[in-house]
Amino acid sequence: MQSHIIILLYIGVACVSGQDYYCYQYPTHSDAYNVKQDDHHLPEYYGYEPTCPDAEDIAPCVCTYVSGYKHLYLECSAVENEEQLKQIFEADFPTKNFKEFRIEQNNNLKVLEAGVFNGISFDMLYIMYNKLEVIELQALDSCYETTIELHLYGNNITSFPFDEVSQFSKLCYFSIGGNSLSVIPADVFNGITALKYIYLSENKADIVGTFQDLPNLRDLYLYSNALTTIPADFVKTGSSNLSYIPLHYNNIVSVEPGAFDLVDGLDIYLGYNPLSTLDEATWRPHLEAGGLLFAPHNPLVCDCDIAWLFGEDQLLEQVGDYTACSDGERLHDLDPSMFDNC
Numbered sequence: 369m370q371s372h373i374i375i376l377l378y379i380g381v382a383c384v385s386g387q388d389y390y391c392y393q394y395p396t397h398s399d400a401y402n403v404k405q406d407d408h409h410l411p412e413y414y415g416y417e418p419t420c421p422d423a424e425d426i427a428p429c430v431c432t433y434v435s436g437y438k439h440l441y442l443e444c445s446a447v448e449n450e451e452q453l454k455q456i457f458e459a460d461f462p463t464k465n466f467k468e469f470r471i472e473q474n475n476n477l478k479v480l481e482a483g484v485f486n487g488i489s490f491d492m493l494y495i496m497y498n499k500l501e502v503i504e505l506q507a508l509d510s511c512y513e514t515t516i517e518l519h520l521y522g523n524n525i526t527s528f529p530f531d532e533v534s535q536f537s538k539l540c541y542f543s544i545g546g547n548s549l550s551v552i553p554a555d556v557f558n559g560i561t562a563l564k565y566i567y568l569s570e571n572k573a574d575i576v577g578t579f580q581d582l583p584n585l586r587d588l589y590l591y592s593n594a595l596t597t598i599p600a601d602f603v604k605t606g607s608s609n610l611s612y613i614p615l616h617y618n619n620i621v622s623v624e625p626g627a628f629d630l631v632d633g634l635d636i637y638l639g640y641n642p643l644s645t646l647d648e649a650t651w652r653p654h655l656e657a658g659g660l661l662f663a664p665h666n667p668l669v670c671d672c673d674i675a676w677l678f679g680e681d682q683l684l685e686q687v688g689d690y691t692a693c694s695d696g697e698r699l700h701d702l703d704p705s706m707f708d709n710c
């Protein structure tokens with residue numbers, strides 16, 4: 369009997385959320401069981417039922433309650449304008465914290481206004497594929513202490529309150545990729561220990577500053593921006609789980625030694641940039657630490673400056689197959705004896 373209930377509850381969640389979370393972990397079967405068996409003395413489980421607002425008070429937003437997890441979801445994709453969204457959050461909300469908020473494929477909102485959520489907080493925010501241009505200061509202030517994932521991909525955002533990012537104490541996933549920012553400050557993320565995924569890609573933006581003190585960072589998406597030089601200490605997170613830094617489609621002409629953390633298994637993508645060489649001082653430590661480098665579609669000059677890749681330590685094996693000289697010949701296809709006189 370119990371297993372039937374749990375299966376139904378999983379299907380219910382799958383329908384509401386429609387996708388897996390990056391950071392949030394649903395309680396497991398045994399967690400759900402333990403809650404029932406052991407935690408019924410806790411006020412948050414015993415007699416506590418999250419409650420949706422009256423449906424007519426929040427239309428066209430729709431509130432859904434998944435009873436098994438006691439989660440509330442709010443979906444506002446059909447909202448008509450800024451004023452209407454603001455009025456909706458002036459309704460009576462018996463429960464102030466929701467698991468998830470969504471506005472997707474909405475063409476009506478241009479601005480997410482200061483204080484719009486009126487004290488209601490969300491753990492997951494999906495505000496994607498809309499036409500938003502401005503996220504005002506303190507538009508998200510009610511979510512500082514709750515938000516684990518903030519998804520803002522695919523809007524037209526030109527203004528975002530980056531100085532508030534450090535207030536999101538649980539932030540694990542942050543995406544403002546696919547927007548229209550002209551400058552993105554890197555330092556605002558520094559010290560947010562929960563952060564695992566940062567997506568700043570597809571903005572054509574200058575990324576200023578450095579990424580430091582992010583001990584749990586895994587992926588840092590920076591492709592399709594306007595980076596030209598990568599300074600020393602650009603990515604010094606201290607994370608031993610750093611695994612993926614895509615930098616393709618920037619305008620990178622140089623990468624300074626010491627630019628990246630040295631981590632076994634770190635893949636750095638530098639394709640489609642105007643790099644003319646792979647400096648030994650920069651890249652030997654990365655490859656020796658067990659990292660990989662992918663640099664296709666760069667106008668690399670295949671002269672003595674890259675001879676170090678063809679030494680006895682065979683570091684070339686950690687350079688992607690499609691990395692090629694400016695004439696298109698792949699590094700892996702070069703005859704190593706051509707470097708004998710270097």
Ligand SMILES: *[C@@H]1O[C@H](CO)[C@@H](O)[C@H](O)[C@H]1NC(C)=O
Pocket residue numbers: 499501524526548
């Ligand atoms: C993005 O916003 C700008 C104004 O900041 C506007 O001119 C442009 O048409 C918008 N682009 C899209 C795709 O909506």
Ligand SMILES: *[C@@H]1O[C@H](CO)[C@@H](O)[C@H](O)[C@H]1NC(C)=O
Pocket residue numbers: 583584608609
């Ligand atoms: C790295 O990731 C693994 C697997 O996801 C995890 O078990 C481990 O705790 C992480 N290590 C650190 C230092 O975050």
